[in-house]
Every structure is written in C-alpha cells, then in structure tokens.
Amino acid sequence: MNQETNKLTLMECAGVSEADRERYRGMLDFVKECLAKPQKDQEHVFCINFDRYLHTERVLSWALRLYDGWEDKSRIDLDALITATIFHDCGYPTCDDLKDHAEESARIAAEYLPKAGYGEERAEFIAELVRYHGEKAWLTGRPAAVALAGAASMTTDGAIPDELTILMEADLFDDMGVMGIVMDTWIQAQTNAEVTFESIRDHINKYTLRLQYRDREKLRSDVAKKIWDEKTKLVQDFYDSLCTDLELPM
Ligand SMILES: [Fe+2]
Numbered sequence: 001m002n003q004e005t006n007k008l009t010l011m012e013c014a015g016v017s018e019a020d021r022e023r024y025r026g027m028l029d030f031v032k033e034c035l036a037k038p039q040k041d042q043e044h045v046f047c048i049n050f051d052r053y054l055h056t057e058r059v060l061s062w063a064l065r066l067y068d069g070w071e072d073k074s075r076i077d078l079d080a081l082i083t084a085t086i087f088h089d090c091g092y093p094t095c096d097d098l099k100d101h102a103e104e105s106a107r108i109a110a111e112y113l114p115k116a117g118y119g120e121e122r123a124e125f126i127a128e129l130v131r132y133h134g135e136k137a138w139l140t141g142r143p144a145a146v147a148l149a150g151a152a153s154m155t156t157d158g159a160i161p162d163e164l165t166i167l168m169e170a171d172l173f174d175d176m177g178v179m180g181i182v183m184d185t186w187i188q189a190q191t192n193a194e195v196t197f198e199s200i201r202d203h204i205n206k207y208t209l210r211l212q213y214r215d216r217e218k219l220r221s222d223v224a225k226k227i228w229d230e231k232t233k234l235v236q237d238f239y240d241s242l243c244t245d246l247e248l249p250m
C-alpha cells in the first residue's frame with residue numbers, strides 16, 4: 001500500500017466524504033507549494049534532507065490513526081483537525097526564525113481558509129490550532145498565566161482542545177520509533193566524518209531512546225500512550241540488540 005492510498009483509506013475510515021477528500025487534496029497541494037519555496041536565510045537545525053511536506057503527510061496519517069482510536073469522537077471537529085494538521089508546518093520556508101514557524105503557518109492558514117469558504121470563527125479556530133502546535137508542554141497543562149484567544153480559550157482549567165492534543169501527539173510521533181533510529185543514523189552519517197556503529201549507538205542512546213522515555217509523560221490520550229509504548233519497546237530492543245552485537249555494555 002503506498003502512502004497516498006494509506007492516507008485516503010484512513011480518511012475513508014474516519015468517514016470523510018469523497019468531496020472533502022478532494023478538498024484536502026487541494027490544501028495539501030497548496031501546502032506542498034508553500035514548502036517548496038526557497039528557505040529564508042535561517043539557522044538550519046536539520047543537517048539532513050528532511051522533507052517537510054512528507055513529514056506533513058505522515059503527521060496527517062498519525063492524526064487520523066489517533067482519531068480512529070479516540071474514545072470520545074463527539075468532542076472532535078474532524079475537519080478542523082485535518083485542516084490544521086495539513087497547515088501546521090507550511091510556514092517553515094517563509095518565517096524569519098524557525099522557532100516562529102508555527103506563527104507563520106497560522107498566518108498562511110488564516111489567509112487561505114476564508115478564501116476556501118471557511119467562516120471567520122472557524123478559520124480563527126483552525127489558525128489557533130496551527131499557531132500553538134509547537135507548545136508541546138501544554139499537553140500536561142497550559143500555563144494559566146498565558147492569555148489566549150480563539151481555540152485555546154475555549155477550554156477551561158488549563159486544558160487544550162482535543163484537536164490540539166491530537167495534532168501535538170501526531171507531530172511527536174513522526175520523530176520517534178523506527179523513524180528516530182533512521183534519523184539518528186542519518187544525522188551521524190551526515191555530521192561525523194568518523195561515523196562508526198558505536199557512534200550511531202551512542203547517538204540513538206542520546207536522542208531517540210532518551211526521548212522515548214522523557215516525552216512519554218507529555219502524552220495525554222490512551223491511544224497515543226499505547227502506540228508510544230510499542231515504539232519505546234522497539235527502540236529499547238533495537239538498542240539492546242545493537243549493544244549485544246557490538247559487545248558493548250547496554
Ligand atoms: Fe512544527
């Protein structure tokens with residue numbers, strides 16, 4: 001099954017109509033163009049050829065999988081979730097500083113959505129989901145001192161909307177598990193002229209393996225925790241097996 005078929009099947013399972021799937025295809029094409037723009041002169045955090053559009057497609061698949069396993073779907077605005085996920089990183093090439101990419105992505109979404117027939121309130125809600133997707137610490141509680149408008153203000157007691165929870169959790173998934181192992185290896189090959197099996201093992205230990213345990217406590221949903229734990233086991237088993245093969249301590 002190729003990636004496109006997989007994503008469409010996930011959308012079908014979520015009950016998305018053919019007309020809406022076509023609409024999302026148009027949004028994805030728009031975002032693909034945004035991400036193909038030449039990158040402004042920013043400090044590059046990624047030393048590997050990380051395709052941000054393909055990341056967006058993968059995060060969308062994760063968001064749909066998490067939605068599929070979500071206990072109370074009645075609390076979720078699926079269209080807002082899908083739309084925000086499609087737009088969440090589209091501002092990478094045109095932001096002045098990479099840490100402001102979410103703000104730039106929200107600006108692009110807020111400009112696009114009214115033209116695509118979204119009312120002011122819905123467009124603002126979706127743009128806010130995009131704007132705050134990087135605040136992963138909010139998964140464990142939004143700071144009360146932060147004054148917010150739109151989406152985030154629609155919740156109480158420091159909670160965030162379920163759509164934002166799913167977007168954040170889906171975004172976290174793309175760097176973890178086997179993807180994390182591949183990226184650690186790729187980064188080592190790219191940055192270390194003296195790369196060895198041992199240096200790759202150390203890199204996996206320092207990044208993916210550590211983050212599997214550290215970021216577990218950020219997760220809020222049961223479905224995300226279950227998938228995450230499977231990934232942690234896989235990374236731990238991989239790491240242990242690599243240590244055994246290299247005759248190195250674990
Ligand atoms: Fe992002």
Ligand SMILES: [Fe+2]
Binds near residue numbers: 088
């Ligand atoms: Fe992302």
